[in-house]
Ligand SMILES: Nc1ncnc2c1ncn2[C@@H]1O[C@H](COP(=O)(O)OP(=O)(O)OP(=O)(O)O)[C@@H](O)[C@H]1O
């Protein structure tokens with residue numbers, strides 16, 4: 065049997081629609097995940113025990129269960145409780161919540177890596193703890209965790225292929241559609257792999273470059 | 283202006299301050315000496331409540347700042363602190379380091395904060411470094427920016443915790459000169475330092491801390507050259 069990549073050419077617009085969906089959901093989830101993660105990291109480091117317990121439970125639970133199972137709960141499980149999420153909402157929420165737990169641990173480590181003297185200097189000038197966090201600690205911590213955050217972004221884009229199981233027509237599922245019509249699995253999935261690779265590789269290079277620029281500029 | 287009464291501070295079982303009593307008047311320069319671990323830093327950090335004492339009083343301008351319920355942020359605005367390792371904010375320029383707290387804590391307008399920062403920089407002789415980031419400054423320059431940063435809040439008292447002990451010898455002088463000028467300008471200062479020259483020239487009083495209490499205090503000449511207590515003599519013989 066010979067390989068015939070003309071199937072890709074014929075279905076290229078459809079694949080690109082899938083890629084669009086992948087990128088749309090991923091960028092939404094990465095933004096939400098970043099916000100959730102930063103807040104959860106602060107909650108985990110706060111002096112309020114209840115916040116600490118809730119945030120640790122969230123982090124441990126999400127990191128200790130498969131994303132696939134989390135997505136099934138959201139999309140197939142919740143309707144039983146009367147909560148019907150459309151597939152896009154379930155996808156965005158699932159990915160955001162999942163990514164938030166990993167981001168929280170990254171940001172927490174970043175905050176804890178900042179020398180105690182920074183907080184003391186800020187407090188000795190009369191800043192409140194919150195003010196010191198916003199103006200002194202967080203800007204330094206976030207800059208320090210850019211590389212692991214980029215890593216997390218790349219994981220998230222790859223993980224978004226799991227959204228195909230809740231019938232969201234992103235890149236992976238677009239491929240599955242074409243496959244059921246053409247049975248040319250090899251051509252289709254090698255192309256899809258290549259598309260994921262090009263996206264993640266380009267992103268890591270671009271963000272790595274921007275990060276170096278940021279370090280040089282100050 | 284500061285009265286310290288029977289101040290106690292312990293970390294778990296370790297009693298570091300066991301009843302400090304002293305008074306610091308307006309414009310006075312007090313130098314604190316003592317062996318490593320004798321509680322010099324802890325005492326200083328109690329004065330701006332970076333450490334909360336377990337017992338005793340610190341009365342600042344008639345207010346006991348150890349009462350529960352006092353506004354820590356408000357009190358700290360009046361008490362500047364300079365650290366051994368400078369603790370400048372590395373992501374901000376010298377100018378931004380100085381103007382940050384006036385901007386955010388005192389809410390003064392940006393242009394005014396900028397001018398304030400520039401005038402403080404001029405005072406410590408670093409006007410031309412306004413836009414430099416801390417890592418492009420020498421240790422001595424960083425410490426002078428740190429002093430300017432504290433001064434920009436217009437504190438009533440300045441605390442210094444070994445401000446020159448992380449510096450190379452050639453940079454110690456530039457920092458001490460700034461501190462001597464502050465002393466001449468009438469700033470109330472509490473300085474932990476073993477710099478004899480500074481103490482003899484600028485200090486009104488030297489306090490020797492040992493075993494969590496003030497073992498000896500008096501004018502620099504007296505404490506350094508005619509110490510009353512035998513252990514002060516012994517300590518001095520080690521550092522001189
Ligand atoms: N946050 C803390 N937790 C526990 N122990 C502490 C803490 N801070 C200080 N100590 C202990 O208290 C004692 C006094 O410390 P302090 O830093 O006040 O001494 P010091 O006189 O400043 O010494 P040095 O000259 O080394 O700076 C030391 O034994 C120190 O280990």
Ligand SMILES: [Mg+2]
Pocket residue numbers: 322323324443444
């Ligand atoms: Mg000390």
